[in-house]
Amino acid sequence: GGPHAGTSPHADVAQWASMFPDCGGQMQSPINIDTSSTSVSLELQPVELAGYRLDPREQLRLENNGHTVVLELPSSLTIASGYPQEYRASQLHLHWGSPEGPGSEHTVDGRRYDGELHVVYYNPSYQSIKEAMRQPGGLAVLAAFLQVGPEDNEHYQPLLEQLPEVQEKGKKTTVDGFDIKGLLPTSLSRYYRYSGSLTTPPCYQTVNWTVFNQTVLLSQKQISLLETTLQGDHEELLQNNFRPTQSLHGRKVLASF
Ligand code: SG7
Ligand code: ZN
Numbered sequence: 001g002g003p004h005a006g007t008s009p010h011a012d013v014a015q016w017a018s019m020f021p022d023c024g025g026q027m028q029s030p031i032n033i034d035t036s037s038t039s040v041s042l043e044l045q046p047v048e049l050a051g052y053r054l055d056p057r058e059q060l061r062l063e064n065n066g067h068t069v070v071l072e073l074p075s076s077l078t079i080a081s082g083y084p085q086e087y088r089a090s091q092l093h094l095h096w097g098s099p100e101g102p103g104s105e106h107t108v109d110g111r112r113y114d115g116e117l118h119v120v121y122y123n124p125s126y127q128s129i130k131e132a133m134r135q136p137g138g139l140a141v142l143a144a145f146l147q148v149g150p151e152d153n154e155h156y157q158p159l160l161e162q163l164p165e166v167q168e169k170g171k172k173t174t175v176d177g178f179d180i181k182g183l184l185p186t187s188l189s190r191y192y193r194y195s196g197s198l199t200t201p202p203c204y205q206t207v208n209w210t211v212f213n214q215t216v217l218l219s220q221k222q223i224s225l226l227e228t229t230l231q232g233d234h235e236e237l238l239q240n241n242f243r244p245t246q247s248l249h250g251r252k253v254l255a256s257f
Pocket of ligand 2 (some may be wrong): 093
């Protein structure tokens, strides 16, 4: 097995840095967002997304990679505003906990949410995402917290109903195109912004993070499905696939509000 080998997906997070030096760097993610230490920046415009209503005839690849479930996205999905440059979508994936506890990667004032959605983008001035992820400012991730609410979130059904199809690590299926924007909060104007890294090896410090203030609500049933359907490396349930929060090392966290 790779860096995640062990009894739990993160049994060896402490050892990542020995194989992937960036994992021991000073700009790592995720972080705790201490709201009393953030600085308001009037330059942070609302995030605007273009091209997210996909035709159901378009087939998106969904894969259990042993660490999460990844939905590949067409590069026609863009972040049109909210960053000084354009970004194009690559994939989205989720982080979650277990029936015993929550599993977001970022925390806010020490609070961990039930789960976290990551939509991963790359700077199209580079050849490919593989190239972009090694360059400063090469990646952007839009992050949204998932929380238990009173009702099923219909926007998540196209994704959640395919989870049983990718139960084992390495399994792939396809999902009919749907409204990807529906997975994100309705308000994209209030967010935190900071410079960080991939939260898994190789932990490249090339990610312009956006963490939305508004959470996304899913029913308890939907969160439970996420927590108890997929298997990880050794056929055990894939749970608690979040990395512990990392030190800021003097970084500033900006707020758009
Ligand atoms: C998950 O998190 C996957 C990885 C992703 C990694 O393991 O989504 O992506 C793929 C295609 O397997 O790595 C380069 C990349 O996106 C880290 O992403 S994250 O920092 O947003 N959590
Ligand atoms: Zn992630």
